[in-house]
Amino acid sequence: MLIVEDEAPLRTALVDYLRQDGYVCDTGATYEQAFEKVKLYQYDCVLLDLTLPDGNGLDIVRTLKADGSAAGVLILSARDALDDKILGLELGADDYLAKPFHLSELNARVKAIIRRRQFQGQRQLLFRDLTIFPDQALVLVHNQPLTLTRKEYELLLYLLANPGRVLTKESIAEHLWGDVADTADSFDFIYSHLKNLRKKLQEKGADNYIQTIYGLGYKLNVS
């Protein structure tokens, strides 16, 4: 994976977070470095900041697509730059994330991109006693199907994308409701959705692996 970001602290945060998930990360701080690396190596995924000191990140997307690269592209850019977003996606980027973003959200998006690339959609997620087929929105507990509401399902997928990590209430709210997350006290909704999710999982005999971290958020326990 290649991470192109000119701000060193942000770059290291991205690298640290993604390395913990077992990704092999390469970095580029400038347009020139990024250009050289995408020309030399094959990546599964490229995280691309659009505002680089010596060029526009969109040109890297053009280069990748011109070379017929199989790498998935996730664009990172300042919010409100709607034109950048549209142009980036038109050029063939897979996804777009506005700064500032939640690392957990970024992680979920990266996972989605890589899975789509690697299994061409034929994929299933395994976590302890859970099996999930994201394409059919099907969740199995001990091979028994589990009925979830849409938000509960989205919540479960988000937790599964970041196992063993603390997910803040804010990032969950934004993941589930996007821009309108701050319309009301969405933290209460998360709490009730989580309560229902836990209950449904326990009814099917699953372990209680969704842990509440006091004052911060929730965490999916790996073991």
Place this chain on the structure above:
Amino acid sequence: MKLLTATNRYYLGLSVGLFVLCGLLFYEGLQRALRHEVDEQLLNQQAFILRKAKLSGTASVLPFAEPPRIYRTRPPKLGFSDTLLLDVLDQALVPHRQLAFAVPEPTGTRWVTLRKSLLETEDILELVVAVLGLMLALLLLGVVGLNRWLAGRLWAPFRHTLVALRHYDLAQHQPLRLPNSSIAEFAELNQALTQMSARLEADYQTLKEFTENAAHETQTPLAIMQAKLEQLMQLPASADPAAAPLLGDLYGATLRLSRLHQGLTLLSKIENRQFPGAVPIRLDQLLTEKLHHLRDFTEAKELQVTLALPSVPTLHLHPALADSLVGNLLQNAVRHNLRGGELRVTLTAEALEVLNSGPALPSGNHPEQFFERFRKLRNTSDSPGLGLSIVQQICAYYSFGLSYQVTSEPVRHVVRVRF
């Protein structure tokens, strides 16, 4: 009032005033001269009669146009006087000048009265005044006509300048092009305007760059703070019950700051008119979609949501601004709504109306104040208080009318956007 009308009004006022004054003086002078002439004629006749009487010893009736009358008694007044005499032919009183004097005769004094009609002098006077009036009328017409013609001709460059200014749009980055004028004042005006537009353009550019840089420069540290805090949370030490709430609050505050920053950046971008390009927007679809996104929140508050779309306007808007306009209006109506309240959205070809139940305003509070930045009913509210300011800016950007009304019994907040 047009400049031409204003100057004409002054010209006309002055001219009429002067003409009336001069006319009166002229009339008076002329009348005096004519009367003097009549008096002289009467004096001549008197001298003639007196000379004749000295020779013949008697006052005789001489064949003047109006023969002298000779009386034996003394008339009431000697010397010159004015009188009205009946003209038998015209059956009208005619003004006359008369001169009465004594003629000594050996048999005693005779009294002679000489008269002369003033009718002829009045005719002359009338003619002179008529000619004068005609001159006045012609002169005034001439002045007004000339002014009108000059206004059309001399002010043409001014009107060109006005048209150019009216069509000038700073956001289009086209320099203000003004035609050269041979009139020094207009040339100077055009030059000043061109310089001003160049300065505006430069200032605008600087401001725009500043906004963009500020947005980028502030957003980056915020992004770093957010990422580092999230990393910090993953450390085992963060699970400490003493540390976790601190970390959580810090994280929440960072997010709030960054939301506030996004709102302000958006506001200044709209103010700088940095959203050129508009596409046809289906506002009905946008409303349906946004209400769908908000369903969790409306259901949680048990709101009665009605969306009425009697007719759909055809609007050309920037997609991001349309999204922000609708999103902010609806979010606002949900956020400040009461549990079990009402939310009614009505879209017609002329207006978009969002009605919601909510808290009553303390008396003296004007609802339009919520369009001001950071204005909230309760200062403890978590939202930065920019939503309606953004709505207002977007409406100003597209010249939409915007109003906020609060009705009592029942309390309903109504925000109306007129296209």
